[in-house]
Amino acid sequence: MTAAVAALVVVATSLLPATRLVPSGIDLQYRRPLGQVAQYHLLLQVEGIQVSLGERRPVRVRAEVELVEEVIAHERGGGLWLRVRARPLKVEDTSGTFSRDREGEWPEVRVRMTPRGEVLDVSLAAGDRQAGAAERSFAALMSQPAPVIFPPNRVEVGDEWVWERDGAVQRSRLLEIIGEGGEQVARIVSEGHSRLRLEEGSEALGLMTLLSGEATQHSQLDLLSGRGVPARHKGEMRVQTNSQVTLNLPAGSEAFEMLSDLRIEFDLRLVSVDGEPVSFH
Secondary structure (H helix, E strand, O other): OOHHHHHHHHHHHOOOOOHEEEEEEEEOOOOOOOEEEEEEEEEEEEEEEEEEOOEEEEEEEEEEEEEEEEEEEEEEOEEEEEEEEEEEEEEEEEOOOOOOEEEEEOOOOOEOOOOOOOEEEEOOHHHHHHHHHHHHHHHHHHHOOOOOOOOOOOEOOOOOOEEEEEEEEEEEEEHHHHOOOOEEEEEEEEEEEEEEEEEEEEEEOOOOEEEEEEEEEEEEEEEOOOOOOEOOOOOEEEEEEEEEEEEEEEEEEEEEEEEEEEEEEEEEEEEOOOOOOOOOO
């Protein structure tokens, strides 16, 4: 009798649908091997208003930027350190936001992030400290759209999730999965709101810059899910900032204020990974 029951159990188990043995849904992560270099082409269109020293002026900038991300370190738990370099290929600046002699000097930054996309730290590379405060602030805020943050669990098409931290909130949804195998693409739509803060200074120059503000973003991300690499990220940001620059002089301190209200359309496309071209539409 025992043998018969055991046989029935084996047969019943073998007839269970195979899908029950495999976790359903997809696990979304930014998975990047150490040393990987991903090259992107970024289109930016910026319009808005900037108020500096009491003067109000329009901002109109169109830029094409070569963006290079290099994975320079891994942390326990899957965290990443990225070296991000931005090189303007073309800048149309009818408003004079950039001075012509500094177009090619956007600063290099280092980004620490989790596999889910949470940015833990952004810092300027030591060699880029000579860049002006305006260029550093502008490039740090706009050289890279905010990443879409993934959920901690597997998700199905149509699933939604919310991420919140320190007053920032982002709502996302897995819209569809395109293709199969290693080139499978997960398409995600997202909207979010966050506070901005940037504080930096130079003791040698007696200069301190404090920037605060907020940003909203609506975007669509196409993720090469097998590689953990964004293939395209397209959307729109609105950035409102208040910058205070303090200059310490022998005669005393002087403070200057600059306000910005900018709408930024962006389109980030993956061009190559480790020198190998990537074709994605």
